[in-house]
Amino acid sequence: MLLLGRVVVGPDPSGRALELLDAGAVVVEGGRVAWLGPREALPARWSGESGAAGEPACRRVEAPLVTAGLVDAHTHAAWVGSRHAEYAMKLRGEGYEAIAARGGGIVASMRAIEEADVDAIADTLARRLARMASLGVTTVEVKSGYGLRPELERRQLAAIARVAGRADLPRVVPTFLALHALPPEARATAETRAAHVAAAIAMVPEIARARLAAYVDAYVDRNAFTVAEARPLGELARAAGLGVRLHVGQFADVGGAELAAALGAASADHLENVSRQGLDAMARADVAATLLPLASFVLAQRPPDVAAMREAGVRLVVASDANPGTAPSESLPLAMAFAARLYGLTTDEVVLGATAHAARALGLPALGRLSVGAPADLVAWDLPHEDALLEPWGVSRASLVLRDGRPLHAAL
Numbered sequence: 405m406l407l408l409g410r411v412v413v414g415p416d417p418s419g420r421a422l423e424l425l426d427a428g429a430v431v432v433e434g435g436r437v438a439w440l441g442p443r444e445a446l447p448a449r450w451s452g453e454s455g456a457a458g459e460p461a462c463r464r465v466e467a468p469l470v471t472a473g474l475v476d477a478h479t480h481a482a483w484v485g486s487r488h489a490e491y492a493m494k495l496r497g498e499g500y501e502a503i504a505a506r507g508g509g510i511v512a513s514m515r516a517i518e519e520a521d522v523d524a525i526a527d528t529l530a531r532r533l534a535r536m537a538s539l540g541v542t543t544v545e546v547k548s549g550y551g552l553r554p555e556l557e558r559r560q561l562a563a564i565a566r567v568a569g570r571a572d573l574p575r576v577v578p579t580f581l582a583l584h585a586l587p588p589e590a591r592a593t594a595e596t597r598a599a600h601v602a603a604a605i606a607m608v609p610e611i612a613r614a615r616l617a618a619y620v621d622a623y624v625d626r627n628a629f630t631v632a633e634a635r636p637l638g639e640l641a642r643a644a645g646l647g648v649r650l651h652v653g654q655f656a657d658v659g660g661a662e663l664a665a666a667l668g669a670a671s672a673d674h675l676e677n678v679s680r681q682g683l684d685a686m687a688r689a690d691v692a693a694t695l696l697p698l699a700s701f702v703l704a705q706r707p708p709d710v711a712a713m714r715e716a717g718v719r720l721v722v723a724s725d726a727n728p729g730t731a732p733s734e735s736l737p738l739a740m741a742f743a744a745r746l747y748g749l750t751t752d753e754v755v756l757g758a759t760a761h762a763a764r765a766l767g768l769p770a771l772g773r774l775s776v777g778a779p780a781d782l783v784a785w786d787l788p789h790e791d792a793l794l795e796p797w798g799v800s801r802a803s804l805v806l807r808d809g810r811p812l813h814a815a816l
Contacts, residue, residue, distance in 0.1 A: 405432040405809070406450055407782070408443055409467040412790050414773025415760045419719075422752045422790065430470055431462070432780040435809035440774055465804060465816065467784035469792070471755070473542025473574075473807065474783065475762035475772050476736045478649075478673050478694050478723035480581075481536075481546045482529045482564050485516030487728045491702070500703055500730060501627050501655070510585035513550040513728055517560055525563035532726075532734055533573040537812040540802040541736050542781040544574045545723075545766055547621060549581025554603055557582075561616040574807060577766045579649060580617035582607065582637055583629045601629070605637045612644035618767065619670065623651040624660035631659045638667040647767060653677040653708075654699070665689035671721060671765045675708045676700055683716035692765040693718045695749075695757070696725035697742035698733050707747045720749065721765050722757035741796035751791050780809040784816075 411428030415421070429446045431439040439450065450462050490508050494500070503509055517525065529546065536544060546564050551557035561580060568576035582604040590600035611617050620641035622634040628651070638648045648667045652660030654674035661682025664672040672678075672686055673694035686693065693713050700707060713720060724739045725731035733739070740758050743749045749757065763772030770778045784804040787793060792801075805813040 473781035626656035
């Protein structure tokens with residue numbers, strides 16, 4: 405397959421700006437990028453309408469814009485059920501923490517997982533991933549964390565694993581969100597809370613042996629889990645060969661950024677409330693900052709201090725946070741639009757944050773960019789320029805979406 409158009413190759417050598425081919429060509433063969441460069445330099449074997457003797461013609465796709473496949477590096481996409489009533493409560497001015505204290509929030513999603521079996525969770529996730537693919541997404545991080553209890557976390561992870569094996573959907577990077585919230589029975593006393601934390605931590609070796617997750621995550625925040633509770637989880641994860649990612653500073657700065665740095669985490673996510681000291685620690689440890697603008701929009705929060713992140717030299721990632729409560733959307737392009745409009749990110753920052761930087765934060769450095777020999781994960785857009793990717797279209801503008809050279813979505 406030959407794709408012709410304006411090509412966003414990936415980051416330039418600085419890692420902070422985009423490398424572009426105004427009139428570029430991308431050749432896909434055997435599921436990989438076989439050639440990439442200016443259209444005028446395209447080798448003759450691919451430039452004609454008909455193939456060489458004995459070879460089929462190379463399919464030509466003329467597209468205004470071609471990019472690497474989008475990478476959604478923070479989602480809770482394996483949820484079931486709906487929390488629309490809570491959204492209506494938020495619109496009336498009720499706060500997230502107050503709703504959760506009355507049995508809503510994450511516990512409501514736990515009840516839905518409790519009532520669903522592996523087949524139902526897997527089917528819901530597969531349909532959701534297919535919709536994400538239609539928006540240009542070729543890789544999705546998917547967290548557990550709505551089971552809360554060990555047996556329900558295993559159920560959610562089993563459903564994620566089942567879907568992760570499918571080649572007709574975006575590739576899945578599974579994360580065990582071990583410490584997300586307390587189930588009702590763990591809220592009675594300090595002892596029941598400690599027992600819940602210990603049980604979650606004890607699952608890590610089992611999850612690692614079964615290869616049910618690539619990362620372990622914890623929600624380190626006010627009214628969530630403390631640094632002291634999350635630290636042994638992260639340490640055990642690293643010892644078991646798993647990566648670490650953390651929810652940090654969504655509502656308060658309790659030291660989560662510094663913990664992420666100390667653990668060598670791949671990313672610290674949310675960061676609406678984080679100190680410059682925490683950002684400097686993240687930069688020194690090469691911990692990415694994953695920004696989730698749909699969540700701060702839904703919760704009517706002020707944006708994180710992006711200027712301080714730039715000054716600290718932290719890599720910026722943009723993700724959807726797809727979840728039923730605080731980011732009820734499956735659209736990474738919408739999160740990209742909000743990152744530009746509400747957070748003030750530039751086009752280069754947004755596009756890199758949803759491609760190369762996101763892929764690197766998931767331990768997949770060959771993705772999120774176009775290079776010869778790399779997997780052919782790419783998108784042909786019905787848009788004239790990368791700036792247009794930042795507009796809040798509300799519909800798919802992806803004409804063709806390839807994962808490993810195979811179409812996930814085609815509207816040509």
